[in-house]
Amino acid sequence: GxxxxxxxxxxxxxxxDSAVIKCTYSDSxxxxxxxxxxxxxxxxxxxxxxxxxxxxxxxxxxxxTLNKTAKHFSLHITETQPEDSAVYFxxxxxxxxxxxxxxxxxxxxxxxx
Amino acid sequence: DVKVTQSSRYLVKRTxxxxxxxxxxxxxxxxxxxxxxDPGLGLRLIYFSYDxxxxxxxxxxxxxxxxxxxxxxxxxxLESASTNQTSMYLCASRISTGQGTYEQYFGxxxxxxxx
Numbered sequence: 349g350x351x352x353x354x355x356x357x358x359x360x361x362x363x364x365d366s367a368v369i370k371c372t373y374s375d376s377x378x379x380x381x382x383x384x385x386x387x388x389x390x391x392x393x394x395x396x397x398x399x400x401x402x403x404x405x406x407x408x409x410x411x412x413t414l415n416k417t418a419k420h421f422s423l424h425i426t427e428t429q430p431e432d433s434a435v436y437f438x439x440x441x442x443x444x445x446x447x448x449x450x451x452x453x454x455x456x457x458x459x460x461x
Numbered sequence: 462d463v464k465v466t467q468s469s470r471y472l473v474k475r476t477x478x479x480x481x482x483x484x485x486x487x488x489x490x491x492x493x494x495x496x497x498x499d500p501g502l503g504l505r506l507i508y509f510s511y512d513x514x515x516x517x518x519x520x521x522x523x524x525x526x527x528x529x530x531x532x533x534x535x536x537x538x539l540e541s542a543s544t545n546q547t548s549m550y551l552c553a554s555r556i557s558t559g560q561g562t563y564e565q566y567f568g569x570x571x572x573x574x575x576x
Contacts, residue, residue, distance in 0.1 A: 357501070366564060384565075384567075391465070391568050391570055392504070392567050397564075445564075448494070448509055449565065
């Protein structure tokens with residue numbers, strides 16, 4: 349089955365700096381790679397996703413890059429703000445109904461003033 | 462807005478008790494999922510359901526069962542709770558047709574403590 353590794357487990361940055369979280373996956377068949385943000389006391393929420401036919405995707409201050417050959421993908425947050433402080437999860441899986449995702453172990457991001 | 466609700470935010474049960482965790486979604490989603498979240502282990506899939514009365518084991522199904530009698534409701538059952546089942550339990554739902562989105566919508570979670 350799929351195995352997803354996520355690093356680092358904790359990340360502390362100064363407000364305004366960039367943050368990068370990296371994930372690797374094992375199953376070359378995986379073609380869908382979402383990122384979820386979990387704020388304290390809430391369930392995870394999708395912030396951005398990418399499919400294997402795309403190498404990069406941006407949405408305002410967040411971007412995701414995918415290297416299919418190396419089987420790794422990364423989340424980039426620029427101009428970090430205190431409200432970016434949360435736990436971030438990467439995941440990998442297949443598109444299509446009925447397919448499951450495999451999640452990484454999470455990264456606790458803290459943006460310090 | 463999609464809403465996924467879970468019956469309890471906090472639950473304390475004794476070892477050996479039968480525990481029911483309920484999840485309800487209001488968006489007519491075919492797929493529903495149960496995860497447990499533990500520090501350092503991320504989200505691990507317990508069971509999922511493609512549709513009503515259908516279920517599939519996830520990565521850690523031992524000690525759990527599920528029930529999906531209605532499309533909007535997916536129940537997780539701990540037949541005989543044990544202390545190693547103390548965890549945060551998250552329910553999620555997702556539309557199956559894949560019309561450009563595979564987003565899973567999560568509930569707020571139930572923190573279960575087994576003593």
